[in-house]
Amino acid sequence: MEITDVRVERIEVPLERPLGVSRGRSMSARGAAFVVVETDAGITGIGEGVGPESYIVERIVEEKYAPRLIGEDPLDIQRLWESMVTDTVYKDLKGQGLSAASGVDIALWDIAGKHHGVPVYRLLGGPVGGDLKPYASDLFWQDPETMAERAGSYVDRGFAGVKTHLGRGIDADEERVAAMRDAIGDAELMVDMNCGYDRPDARRVGRMLEDYDVYWYEEPLSPYDVDGLAALQEELAVPLAAGENEYTKWGFRDLFEADAVDYAMPDVMRCGGITEATKVCALAEAHGTVVSPHCFTTGVGLAATMHVVAASPACEWLEFDPTDFPVYEALFETPPELEDGRIALPEEPGLGVSLDEDVIGEFRVD
Numbered sequence: 001m002e003i004t005d006v007r008v009e010r011i012e013v014p015l016e017r018p019l020g021v022s023r024g025r026s027m028s029a030r031g032a033a034f035v036v037v038e039t040d041a042g043i044t045g046i047g048e049g050v051g052p053e054s055y056i057v058e059r060i061v062e063e064k065y066a067p068r069l070i071g072e073d074p075l076d077i078q079r080l081w082e083s084m085v086t087d088t089v090y091k092d093l094k095g096q097g098l099s100a101a102s103g104v105d106i107a108l109w110d111i112a113g114k115h116h117g118v119p120v121y122r123l124l125g126g127p128v129g130g131d132l133k134p135y136a137s138d139l140f141w142q143d144p145e146t147m148a149e150r151a152g153s154y155v156d157r158g159f160a161g162v163k164t165h166l167g168r169g170i171d172a173d174e175e176r177v178a179a180m181r182d183a184i185g186d187a188e189l190m191v192d193m194n195c196g197y198d199r200p201d202a203r204r205v206g207r208m209l210e211d212y213d214v215y216w217y218e219e220p221l222s223p224y225d226v227d228g229l230a231a232l233q234e235e236l237a238v239p240l241a242a243g244e245n246e247y248t249k250w251g252f253r254d255l256f257e258a259d260a261v262d263y264a265m266p267d268v269m270r271c272g273g274i275t276e277a278t279k280v281c282a283l284a285e286a287h288g289t290v291v292s293p294h295c296f297t298t299g300v301g302l303a304a305t306m307h308v309v310a311a312s313p314a315c316e317w318l319e320f321d322p323t324d325f326p327v328y329e330a331l332f333e334t335p336p337e338l339e340d341g342r343i344a345l346p347e348e349p350g351l352g353v354s355l356d357e358d359v360i361g362e363f364r365v366d
């Protein structure tokens, strides 16, 4: 089998409800770069690279990687990964070169699964457990009552945990944590600061979160401050989570060696694809660190993440976007559904997703 074409399809989805995070920042649209790999066997693979800028992922995939991939055997996934990432004289250690390679890598795994007629997690040696346990990842910045009501609605739908995005000062944060804790009862509450604090404030806020039995305290600090994370980890009782801004097994090795996180959060669409995410999971396992991959993107990214989680004993919790994003469940051949707080694994060969023109067409950008 040979790769005959590699291209990127981009979409931009405007949001009715802007997603507010720390420091007054907010998202009013969400874009995506889908990588499509065609073969002479008639099998098409689909992946996604989260740059986050989709036009940069497109440029790197189509101009830098495609010429190296066309004519190659798509089943040579590891060798093609090296060809994109490590064989060059000047390396992209972190950043969008890795995001672009992640999208290609995911598409190659999709091809491999379709070629062998099995779901990707089977090729990775999974599944290691049964159904996946999702948490509802939403609860962006709004007034406390609205956030509490929304948090409660997710628990009513059957989610065993909910995640919120705070980081606008200890008093405003505490009002919202208290309201949400009250609304969700015994369900787990994860708190994400999206790198919103400096060291002293991160310490003060972390102590406040301990009073509300918060499950994890995510990205309190800049990802550049690994020593700061490690110090917080020593000082606080609330478990720390980070990793969505980290890349490759080498980046995660540094986080693990510094003992900077309890929960590692590689993003399959950024850290180096399925190939690299499974290695990060193995490294985490060796360090006694739990993995809950970061995943806040389209259905293609969700599927890739589900296959990684299904195949690693280090993984716990699936980040699930319950915001009715139009390019999410709709891209699955069998849309994931929450039943008794769990989501069943896909059973189709490959990733189990497709780029339905009826779904992505209206959001397409050139």
Ligand SMILES: [Mg+2]
Residues within 6 Å of the ligand: 192, 194, 218, 219, 244, 294
């Ligand atoms: Mg996060």
